[in-house]
Amino acid sequence: MSSNSASRPPKRPTLTDVARASGVSVALASIVMRGAEGASEESRAKVKQVAANLGYRPDSRARSLRSTRSRTLGLALALGEPLHAELADALYAQADAHGFEIILGATGKHRDERRVLNTLIDAGVEAVIGVFPELPAAQLTQVSKQLPVISLLRKVKGLPSIITDEAAGIKQLVEHLVARGHTRLLHLDGGSAVAARQRRDAFVAAAASAKVQAQVLVAGADETTAFQALHDYLEQTPRTQCASAVLAFNDRAALGARQAIDLAALQVPAQISLTGYDDSEFSRLAHADLTSVRQDVTALAEAAIHAALNASGKSSIHAPQLVVRGSTGERRP
């Protein structure tokens, strides 16, 4: 009646079992399983056959303990972030191509980034790639003395950092809007999120150099805070003094912003333009139809894996791409 997990696990077969069953030494069996050189085709065939029959799988703990080559990478990111999910997909593909496995650790508001990092390291990964919004750079560099640590989406001094050129992305958005006649821009900033400061600064700079008015609203990287911030703004600001274009920190924030706009009965893009960032799946949907900035996920992933596997890990900065959709239009005063 009870589940069958109650029965004692029948010890999984070990390399010794395989060796014994195929009448060779453990060392030779190891050579075959690793695909190393030094075994005849004949032995190879036999050992592989036996291993398959027994359902043998190498124990990665023992393997990495001995060889310091676990062929496993640690990846730290936040769950529920569309961009992170995309990145993970690309990273998996890249790691695959190099014969590496990936295990993840989830960072989050309530979960200590340092601890996530430690958990991955203790599990025996060869390198860690991660999005660490809040972990102090000092701690990261400290850890990086033990094994390669690659910072994704955030520039960390002294660490290989794979990032997008935020200034370029924001500049494209601002110029796109300015070219359509907008002279009063509003940025819903990402709070403590990764890249938030870069985008905020880039926004101010780009607006200044285009000689248009710029205002920044402190918000966050999620729907709710963005909604709240913009909602308050729209209620408190006389309609005539309102910005005619809103740049949200990312697409999720734009979704929240959109709802504040709808609630204020403003038309997008007729009365107000809206932009996101990241070009998430839902930004492409008809109603959102969000002008956004696409980060080069594939290139980021490729660079991160490369930095992780080659000890001489180099930082790199990748160009984003403006994606114009229906949520931005000409300013009609």
Place this chain on the structure above:
Amino acid sequence: MSSNSASRPPKRPTLTDVARASGVSVALASIVMRGAEGASEESRAKVKQVAANLGYRPDSRARSLRSTRSRTLGLALALGEPLHAELADALYAQADAHGFEIILGATGKHRDERRVLNTLIDAGVEAVIGVFPELPAAQLTQVSKQLPVISLLRKVKGLPSIITDEAAGIKQLVEHLVARGHTRLLHLDGGSAVAARQRRDAFVAAAASAKVQAQVLVAGADETTAFQALHDYLEQTPRTQCASAVLAFNDRAALGARQAIDLAALQVPAQISLTGYDDSEFSRLAHADLTSVRQDVTALAEAAIHAALNASGKSSIHAPQLVVRGSTGERRP
């Protein structure tokens, strides 16, 4: 100029180092680090002090290799799913309380669930908790002979399965709508997603027992497919024959559905009611303001951890809760 990860990792301190530095045997140092009994308070203090100074961290590979107690759980889920993110949060909290670490594996359209499972097992976890939408039950039960495998959100025969009472959730939605005069219901189904069949069947059954018309549209668990399916439906169905209420598979699907509805210039809830499932963060936003069904994430997590840690892992089924918001209303013919 180059990053400092190029310098050779200064081997991390081992238990032997700690023992030597504190002038005791390795065995005693081990006892202290484990908090096992058999050491004087004096030695305890000294060893701990030395360990802290050296920055010693036990190697979980060696530890679990020897003792088959890694105090680590594997968690397999999909990235980018709000519900999964919530579950992970709750599971982390629960695991914490039991002194367990968690490492994740991401399942996904392009990633073999079996392989994710293997990666976690090879990393030395004591048990795996996972959402496995597509992995055949036979394979799961096969693996569960090696270590406890807990199925989350999907009933798998022969495996401890922690699920929500989908029939109850759907029934509440249907009855809620029927009570408001709706007699023609449409369900956007979740395709091959976990729980999709249960919800679909429950929808048909609940509609039948309430004696209202029911129609099911094949879609999927994401925004895009839901949008597409409903968009086509609204275009092809004469307005007078349209359903007056749409039950989306989950909140993400509801978001897509909402956009199809907006595009068709229908008012929610005046002309058409819409419901989601999962009560995600964004379903609470003003514009979405989505009537949904809340799964008891905390209870699910608690049950899953309990099943994973106690070999006698029991299945359980949890009651969901209807959350009424502004996206559903009286039918106005």
Place this chain on the structure above:
DNA sequence: AGATTCTCCTAGAACGTTCTAGATATGGTG
């Protein structure tokens, strides 16, 4: 024929822990 070089194989140490089975010392008891 001896030396050299292959190819194929193996014994045994090592990785960093935990665990078993004692050793040693301390103190109480008959």
Place this chain on the structure above:
DNA sequence: CACCATATCTAGAACGTTCTAGGAGAATCT
């Protein structure tokens, strides 16, 4: 004083691999 119980400690095997060093044959060279 001999005996046992208890508390504290330790040596060394074990976990499942990989790696180093070398051995046995067979083939090639000089």
